Amino acid sequence: MSDRTADVVIIGAGIVGASCAWHLAKRGLSVVVLERERAPAMGSTGKSAAGVRVQFTTEANIRLSMYSLPFYRTFAERFGHDIGYKDIGYLLLVPHDKWDRHLESVALQHRLGAPVEVLDPVSAQDFIPFDTEGIAGATYGAWDGVIDPHMVTHAWVAMGKELGVRYRFGTHVTSIDREGGGWRVGTGVGSEMTSAPIVVNAAGAWSGGVAARAGLDVPVGPKRIQIFLSAPISDPRTYPLTIDLATGVYLRSEGERVLFGLDNLQQEFGFTEGVDETWLEHVLLTGVGRFPWWDDLGIDLKGSWWGYYGVSPDHSPIIGANPATEGWIDACGFSGHGIMHAPVTGLAVSEMVADGGAHTVDVSGFRHARFDSGDVAVETNIF
Ligand SMILES: Cc1cc2nc3c(=O)[nH]c(=O)nc-3n(C[C@H](O)[C@H](O)[C@H](O)COP(=O)(O)OP(=O)(O)OC[C@H]3O[C@@H](n4cnc5c(N)ncnc54)[C@H](O)[C@@H]3O)c2cc1C
Numbered sequence: 001m002s003d004r005t006a007d008v009v010i011i012g013a014g015i016v017g018a019s020c021a022w023h024l025a026k027r028g029l030s031v032v033v034l035e036r037e038r039a040p041a042m043g044s045t046g047k048s049a050a051g052v053r054v055q056f057t058t059e060a061n062i063r064l065s066m067y068s069l070p071f072y073r074t075f076a077e078r079f080g081h082d083i084g085y086k087d088i089g090y091l092l093l094v095p096h097d098k099w100d101r102h103l104e105s106v107a108l109q110h111r112l113g114a115p116v117e118v119l120d121p122v123s124a125q126d127f128i129p130f131d132t133e134g135i136a137g138a139t140y141g142a143w144d145g146v147i148d149p150h151m152v153t154h155a156w157v158a159m160g161k162e163l164g165v166r167y168r169f170g171t172h173v174t175s176i177d178r179e180g181g182g183w184r185v186g187t188g189v190g191s192e193m194t195s196a197p198i199v200v201n202a203a204g205a206w207s208g209g210v211a212a213r214a215g216l217d218v219p220v221g222p223k224r225i226q227i228f229l230s231a232p233i234s235d236p237r238t239y240p241l242t243i244d245l246a247t248g249v250y251l252r253s254e255g256e257r258v259l260f261g262l263d264n265l266q267q268e269f270g271f272t273e274g275v276d277e278t279w280l281e282h283v284l285l286t287g288v289g290r291f292p293w294w295d296d297l298g299i300d301l302k303g304s305w306w307g308y309y310g311v312s313p314d315h316s317p318i319i320g321a322n323p324a325t326e327g328w329i330d331a332c333g334f335s336g337h338g339i340m341h342a343p344v345t346g347l348a349v350s351e352m353v354a355d356g357g358a359h360t361v362d363v364s365g366f367r368h369a370r371f372d373s374g375d376v377a378v379e380t381n382i383f
Contacts, residue, residue, distance in 0.1 A: 006032040006166070008353060009185050009196040011173050011210050013037070014045040015149055016331050016338055017202035018156035019346030024200075025163035027354040032194050033165060034187060036172035041153040043204045044338065047307025049227055049252070049259065051241045052340035053090040053144040054114040057105040058379045060365035061316065062112050064341045067361045069143045071343035072152070081155035084148025088252065089240035090141045091127050092381075093290070098245055099136035105381070106139055115142045128239045130290050134246060144241065146252070149339050156346075168194075173203075176214035182327055183214070198327045198353055205271075205308035207332035216324055219371065220333040221269035222308040225261070228280055231298030232256035243383055249287035250383060257300065262286060263336065263383060265315070275304045309335045313371055315382045317341065319348055319358075320367040329353070330368070336383060 008024050010017045013035035021031045037043070052072060054065040075083045094102045109116045117140045124130075124138035157167060168187075175186035182197035201218065203210040211218035233256065241252040251260035262283045280299070288294040312318055312333030322328040329352055331345050348358035358364075 003166075004192070004194050006030045006194065006196045008032075008198045008200060009034060009183065009194050010200040010202055011185070012043070012202035012204060012206075013040040013153070013157065013167060013169070014043045014202065014204050014338070015041065015153045015156075015342040016204070016334070016345055017200070018153045018160065019342040020200050020202055020331060020349045021165045022156045022160040022163070023346035023350035024353060025160050025165045027350050029353060031160070031165045032196070033160075033167045034171045034173050034185065034194065035167065035169050038169050040157050040167075041150045043206070044307045044310065045149045045153055045204075047305060048149055048339050049241070049261070050146040050149055050339060051090065051144070051252070052147055053141050053241070054109060055090055055092060055105075055116060055139060055141045055144065055381060056379060057108075057381045058365070059108060059112065060362070061337075061379050062109055062114060063361055064344045064363070066112055066114060067347070068341055068343040072147050073143065075152065075155070079155065079159060081151070081158070083152040083155055085145065087143060087145040088238050089127070090144035091124060091240040091242040092139045093124065093130060093135050093242065093244045093246070094137055094139065095134050095246040096136040102139070102245070116140070117142065128237070128242050129235070129293055130242075130244075131292055133289075140240065146241070147339065152342075173210060173213065176210070198329065200349055201328065201330045201332055204332060204338070205310035207310055207330065211322070211330070214325070214328065216322055216328065218318065218322065218330050218332065220310045220312050220318065222271050223265065223267055223269060223311050224272040224306050225263055225309050225336070226275055226279055226306045227259050227261045227304060228275075228283065229254065229300040229303035230258045230260070231300055233258060233297070244287070244290045247286050247290065248383060249283060249290065251287075251291070257303075260287065263309075265311070265382070269311070271308065273306070275301065275306055277301070280304070310338070311335050314378055316379050317345070317366050318368060319345055319363045321352065323368050
């Protein structure tokens, strides 16, 4: 096979592209990954809050996590790469009006084997100080926590290279055309082209634009998400990734500090840049009722950052063959869940290519057709 041909071309070397590349190479396929940045994980992957959790409301999403979290938990032992996994947990604080539905989700999580504990508001305060007003109870996921998205992406890149994956960094895909039964992918680097029968679109928040270059409609667009960092706090405890479901405000320990935020999913699509101090003020005012100690919280504005969610119409990913053409697989639109669901996505994509369909984990709920048929349960734990 020439240097410019492959079985599969992947566009994007974020956590999803790197997982797909390694999983495909493991199945004996030749893979080229085209990434416009000079290194892996420079897109949304390097900007995330790094959280991984099983606490979802739909069976489809819980199953993605039930594959992916044990994969991360055993990564170092199986593959010899530390990926910074820490089981600090996710603590969800649930208001009265959401409690009954929340407990139904917990029952589903338990049925699928997820270790999730139900707590009363007082015992939940062992984890983090908060005002219990309006809170019916809390749930704590013991497998939930954080990984280091840079470390895991770089690990998959190294593991992929060992199996022959060819990474081309600094390579911006600017054209994608039909060639015979496959694709000819052009880049801004001179007139270099890469040809392959199959393209995997793992371009994150840019996936809609990448697909458009091939004349395809993939309903994924960017929304700016901001994360704020506090000055060091005095409490020596490590706070789990705690989400107040009454307001959507979240926080967790980051060393001696806390990082915190509130996703603005109502915003228009667009690559808006920068940290917005008005939004910071809104987050602080929204969160201080639940976390009264925020009254004295110092803010490290320079340490705060932003990145992009790649957002689909129902905030769940699109994982599957694009129905408008042949040889094109989308793996994008993960909103705030691409870190936690990268392992299962790579596996599913590799099975689609090598076996004609994903079979280890059912990802049919994430196919394109759901937007037409409307027959898929909508996830409500979107954060
Ligand atoms: C602030 C924030 C907090 C988040 N918190 C979490 C969290 O706690 N847990 C979680 O699971 N997820 C979280 N996410 C979401 C998560 O970061 C994403 O879902 C995930 O990184 C998506 O990975 P990806 O590989 O699909 O995309 P990316 O990492 O964005 O990778 C796509 C790559 O494609 C490249 N690319 C784009 N266009 C082209 C082109 N034309 N040619 C070549 N290359 C191209 C880009 O340069 C980029 O490197 C968060 C996101 C943000 C912004």
